Amino acid sequence: MSHSDLQVAAPPRLFGTDGVRGRANAQLTAELALRLAAATAEVLHTPSSGNARPTAVVGRDPRASGEFLEAAVCAGLAAHGVDAIRVGVVPTPAVAFLTADYDATFGVMISASHNPMPDNGIKIFGAGGHKLDDAVEDRIETAMETVETMKRPTGADIGRLIDAPDAAARYLDHLAQQVSTDLSGLTVVVDCAHGAASTLxxxxxxxxxxxxxxxxxxxxxxxxxxGCGSTHMDKLRAAVAEHGADLGLAHDGDADRCLAVDARGEVVDGDMIMAILATAMARAGSLRDDVLVATVMSNLGLHLAMDKAGIELRTTAVGDRYVLEELRRGQYSLGGEQSGHIVVPGAGTTGDGILTGLLVMEQMAASKQGLADLASIMTVLPQELINVRVADKHAVADAESVRDAVSVAEAELAGEGRVLLRPSGTEQLVRVMVEAPTADAAHGIATRIADVVAAAGS
Incomplete structure (x- = not known):
């Protein structure tokens, strides 16, 4: 099996693949947050059923900057006639769930996910807890330009701020309903990344x-x-060994991701987790059309494992929003990314790290197998990734020398590896990824192609 793909980045826009991000109080200011909230209120203003006014669920992760950004978002919403339901520090998937559970018009999550503390971000969910499509985001971005001149409500029509003390309990009840197997007997170390999952x-x-x-x-x-969470796994691996635990689970700052560590201390990534869950769902008859959705960055080992299991692996562009779009288009029941962002549409509208952890442990308990045994269904092929700085990343896409180099490499791999070229979405870089039967082969082929890309892009 071989695969090559060269994606061309879209023009820059305020919304990235996962909301609006930036350094808090530098790029992402209170003023920007207020304008964004106001524009969102204007574009998504339909009152939800049973409410006189539109409502919006507002949550955040525990970053210090989330406090002033939450205040700015709530001010922008209320000033434009939307009641803000404040749910406090909760995971991103909790905001998505609560948007549907409270029958809110939309939801707002303030978080920069796995990024360092100085960063922050604002994610918006539409009705039902679904991510917005590009067209709606573009309408919001356009509306931001006219916020100052918009007609604003007064008197009783001004939005109110409503605290929701039952929010966490609602989300926990939802999670409990997704697992039917008793997990007694399993010892798990959970790395909460000092983030939104720390309590829940x-x-x-x-x-x-x-x-x-x-x-x-x-x-x-x-x-x-x-130095912790899903982007820094060493401390979790050590803790699993220290406590003799059956497994470890690592979340990121907003807990929409989950990576695992088996009892031996080996990392079980998102691809392996998807392989475990997909095969279990296929056996149970709950994997819609026997299809798994992943991105082009998933390891070739996942392709091979799914092919052997009789499961079709459909790939999308990089980014959870593209996985979500494909899941919704085909009404499929499982998808995700190598990073541990796993989506189970029957249980939620976005990736949910805590749910993923529960489902992994449920498979261990139900099968009475260790995580290493479950993960052995997939063999990870060695992967080499080289970032090549170029003058014009788009020009590389048309370079005959690059296409020739990829063709030669694919012929050399003869179906036992793959080549992926992907321009960075934010920098003048082309990412060269090669998977091959051996680490030496992956390194040699990737280095050779990278040299051609550098020459073509200089």
Whole structure:
């Protein structure tokens, strides 16, 4: 099997693949947050059923900057006639769930996910907790230009701020309903990344019966993702060994991701988790059309494992929004990314790291197998990734020398590897990724192609 693809980045826009991001109080200011909230209120202003005014669920992760950004977002919403339902510090998937559960008009999550503490971001969910499509985001971005001249409500029509003390309990009840197998007997170490899952992940896992050891679960507003969580797995691996745990689970700052560690300390990435869940769902008859959706960055080992299991693997561009679009288009039941962003549409509208952890442990308990045995369904092929700085990343796409180099490499791999070229979405870089049967082969082929890309892009 071989695969090559060269994606061309879209023109820059305020909304990236996962909301509006930037350094808090530098690019992402209170003024920008207020204007964004006001424009969103104007574009998505339809009152939800049973409410006189539109409503919006507003949540955040524990970053210090989330406090002033939440205030700005709520001010922008209320000033434009939207009631803001404040749910406090909760995971991103909780905001998506609560948007539907409260029958809100839309939801707003303030988080920069796995990024360092100085960054922050604003994600918007439409009715039902679904991510917005590009056209709606473009309408919001356009509306931001006229916020100052918009007619604003007065008197009783001004939006109100409503605190929702039952929000966390609603989300935890939802998670509990997704797992039917008692997890008693499993000991799990959970790395909460000092993030939004610090309280709720241990509660959810304990409620399902697991013995839970929580680490990095003391957020102070400044320590989110700091040397911990799904982007820094070494401390979790050490903790699993220290406690003799059955597995470890690592979340990111907003808990929409989950990576795992088996009892031996080996990392089980998103591809392996998808392989475990997809095959289990296929056996149970709950994998719609026997299709799994992943991005082009998923390891070729996942393609091979799914082919052997009789499961069709459909690939999308990089970014969870593209996985979500394909899942909704085909009404498929499982998708995700190598990074651990796993989506189970039957249980939620976006990736949910805590849910993923529960589902992984459910498979361990139901099968009475260790995580290493479950993950052995997939063999990860060695991968080499080289970032090549070029003068014009788009010009490389048309370079005959680059296409020739890719063709030669694919012939050399003879179906036992693949080549992927992908321009960076934010920098003048072309990412060269090669997977091959051996690490030496992957390194040699990737280096050779990278040299051609550098020459073509200089």
């Amino acid at each position: 992940a241990p509660l959810a896992y304990r409620a399902a019966g697991a013995n839970v050891i929580a680490i990095h679960a003391e957020p102070d507003g400044l320590n989110i993702n700091d």
